Amino acid sequence: MPNREFLLRLSALYDEFQQHDAKQCDRIQRFRNIEPDSAQFLSMLIRTQQSQSILEIGTSTGYSALWLAEAAQATGAQIITLEIEEKRSLQAQSYAAELNLESSIEFWTGDAAEYLKQATQTFDFILLDAERSYYPTYWDDLKRLIRKNGGVLIVDNVISHAAEVKEFLNMIKQDMDFMTTTIAFGAGLFMVVAK
Template identity: 55%
Template structure:
């Protein structure tokens, strides 16, 4: 990870935070992942040597860029899903600027529709979208992890604990998976196959 990348990411994060502070409606905010969480995710991809990566919730691409920077080193490929075309366009612009667009497959559309029609397996999945859909997503996500080494990471599980409580209970009740919560950023919930 080079200094130019780190400096650009710091600048972008400050711009996104400033934008969010001016928004009165939650859905208008970018709601990007915290830098410490993004760094953790990028480290996890490197340690695990993840090749097939799925991100649900691109927003303006802050986390996507961190994932792509790591995937570039592992010869990996990211598929990232976002329902808002304008936010995807922003993310694509930043990816091109940083020379990371060749490792990212940007998809615009409903995540549930993508999950319902996807038969791929992933080494690494980041879930950072509308939390009220997570329980429904789980029906597909549980089958999309590469057996024995796939990992799912869910953001905002401490900051929005009540909103993900049902999802976490559902996952924890499945004996096929091991879980833990880390107090990194807004809270990361890690799920891996036994």
């Protein structure tokens, strides 16, 4: 279970990020972090699954990565988190260092599509929370990288931005190698489990 210091710091960070986002007119300038109840649910899933390898696509300022890393320390896992903007990745790294979580996280800066194409490692747990318009182009690589027989992919914002992810979710639902369900936490999580 996350300790009190971690929970207090993450709560304060979430409030800071929310205040920042409220001042931004341009969506791209917002940090757009996952909601606290969704983040805690992911932490619980990692613990339940006893994940050893975790991939996050869309670090932003690191709010979700911190939750993933805290759970990863409990299971002995390693995380790779991908972010296209170097400034945000560096910001996330500073929070990880502050909370002594940096040893569990590898920060990768660049285009997620490039990383996914060249990746060979399979992952127990993948969180997809990036630019939704690119998701359909990720699917062929993602399904190759999800560990067979119980690997999990979580897609965020599937209720709040249902129209934007509809095509992608339909692609996944049509693939008989995966089971899926939608979970009504935060902005909506789509859970994909490899058979």
